[in-house]
Amino acid sequence: MLTITSIRNGIVIDHIRAGLGIRMFYQLGLDKAGYSVALIMNATSTRMGRKDIIKIENSVDFDITMLALIDPNVTVNIIEDEHIVRKVKPELPERVENIITCKNPRCITSVEKYIPQIFTLVNRELGQYRCRYCDEIYTVGKD
Amino acid sequence: MLKGRHLLDPTDFSPGELDEIFDFADQIIQTPDQFNHLCDPSILATLFYEPSTRTRFSFEAAMLRLGGKVIGFSEPMSSSVAKGESVADTVRTVACYADIIVMRHPKEGAPRIASQYSPVPVINAGDGGHLHPTQTLTDLLTIRSAKHQLGGLTIGCCGDLKFGRTVHSLIKAASRYPGNKFVLISPAELRVPDYVTADLASKGIAYQEIERLDEVIGNLDVLYMTRVQKERFFNEDDYVRLKDFYILNADKMRLARQDMIVMHPLPRVGEIAYDVDDDPRAYYFKQAKFGMYVRMALISKLLGAC
Known part of the structure; x- marks a missing residue:
């Protein structure tokens, strides 16, 4: 069993679907972090079987809703003095700009690069977003 | 305004x-x-x-x-x-x-x-x-002129429904009128994109996806034909197997209601036989003028x- 020490002050992103942790890690720019960060992949979970976890030993300021775009089921634990003081479930934002990219090769955004990638939430339950320009559906956790 | x-x-x-x-x-x-x-x-x-x-x-x-x-x-x-x-x-x-x-x-x-x-x-x-919204305006004006209503209709769309932008626009616009139902007739490879059916489902509008025109033509008020192009198929065998299902001719028209209208955004390339042109239900050239x-x-x- 791999042992990673608990953190004193910071954030633990738990219940990440196995395989998505690394994407979240890079999306948060943690590969460039100057503080202690741990990415645990394929940890055993009674609920999920396998899961990924990210531990950040720092009070970083980032948009939690962004995490929901990668995996809407994550839990964000805020740690102070080695205790969880708050648990946050990120919610999908209504509008997303320049975070997800339209995968439709016929979309105008594939050729005119000055255009912002804008998506609006169309179905919260299914995690579906619609491209503002071509109506292509992006499904969180699948695309 | x-x-x-x-x-x-x-x-x-x-x-x-x-x-x-x-x-x-x-x-x-x-x-x-x-x-x-x-x-x-x-x-x-x-x-x-x-x-x-x-x-x-x-x-x-x-x-x-x-x-x-x-x-x-x-x-x-x-x-x-x-x-x-x-x-x-x-x-x-x-x-x-x-x-x-x-x-x-x-x-x-x-x-x-x-x-x-x-x-x-x-x-x-x-x-x-x-x-293709102005084609949709054309289509709606044609339907309004022929049927004197834009709601309460069973609208069949037939052919290439995946790449057929006129169909996507028509479904989107016609789904705003109460009582319309859609019958989507195409090979599995050329079904409408997911966003179109997701829209219909979210509005609770009835739709049916089916492969053969002759099985449903008798239920339609409006039949909207589009081209099925050979290059859209993944292989030649599928094209040969399916292409005749999407050709409208006088024989299939005999299965249709007397008040059904046939529409097509034009140009046609064989999907409506010339023996349909003289049928009073053929509206595609009137549609071009509208x-x-x-x-x-x-x-x-x-x-x-x-």
């Missing part, structure tokens, strides 16, 4: 605003000469980034019949686009010369970009496999000429 508005999506205008356009188109159909000079000093720019004869001619004829003038290109390689100019810059420049812009573009969403940069109205004349009248009405309204 339609003056100064863009038309990018068939649902940009409310059903009431569409009625305003259709009512005015009906007036033009009744007395076309009365509107010969309605748009006299105005200029329409047609920016066609991919080939089109029918839609471009229809827009140009519409503007000329209103007394206006037309500029533009029908081949992007003969314009500044060939030098790599962006849609935004082309539109900002053309808007200095023209009062209204019509754009066809192979990339989906290009007219929306154009509208974000244009101080004059932009009309989407087809963007990739996405939408297309010019509805574009006359649309241009007049967006320019605020009436």
Whole structure:
């Protein structure tokens, strides 16, 4: 069993679907972090079987809703003095700009690069977003 | 108020605003000469980034019949686009010369970009496999004229429903009228994109996806035919197996109701046999004429000429 020490002050992103942790890690720019960060992949979970976890030993300021775009089921634990003081479930934002990219090769955004990638939430339950320009559906956790 | 508005999506205008356009188109159909000079000093720019004869001619004829003038290109390689100019810059420049812009573009969403940069109205004349709202206005005016209603109809769409932008636009617009049901007839490879069925499902509108036209033609009020192109199939065997299901002929018409109408955005390439042309239910050439009248009405309204 791999042992990673608990953190004193910071954030633990738990219940990440196995395989998505690394994407979240890079999306948060943690590969460039100057503080202690741990990415645990394929940890055993009674609920999920396998899961990924990210531990950040720092009070970083980032948009939690962004995490929901990668995996809407994550839990964000805020740690102070080695205790969880708050648990946050990120919610999908209504509008997303320049975070997800339209995968439709016929979309105008594939050729005119000055255009912002804008998506609006169309179905919260299914995690579906619609491209503002071509109506292509992006499904969180699948695309 | 339609003056100064863009038309990018068939649902940009409310059903009431569409009625305003259709009512005015009906007036033009009744007395076309009365509107010969309605748009006299105005200029329409047609920016066609991919080939089109029918839609471009229809827009140009519409503007000329209103007394206006037309500029533009029908081949992007003969314009500044060939030098790599962006849609935004082309539109900002053309808007200095023209009062209204019509754009066809192979990339989906290009007219929306154009509208974000244009101080004059932009009309989407087809963007990739996405939408074709003025064809939808044409289709709705045709249905209204034939059926005297736009709701409570069973509308069958047949052929290439994946890349058929006219179908996507029609379903989107017709789904706003209460009581309409859709029968989507296509090979599995060419079904409508997920966003279209997701829209119908979210509005609780009944739809059915099926492979054979002859099994459902007897249930339809409107049959909207489109081309099934060989190159859309993954293999030759599937094309050979399925192509005849999507050809409408006099034999299949015998299975249809006496008051069903057959529509097609044209051009056809064999999917409607010539033996259907003389059937009073064949509406596709009337539809082409309605297309010019509805574009006359649309241009007049967006320019605020009436």
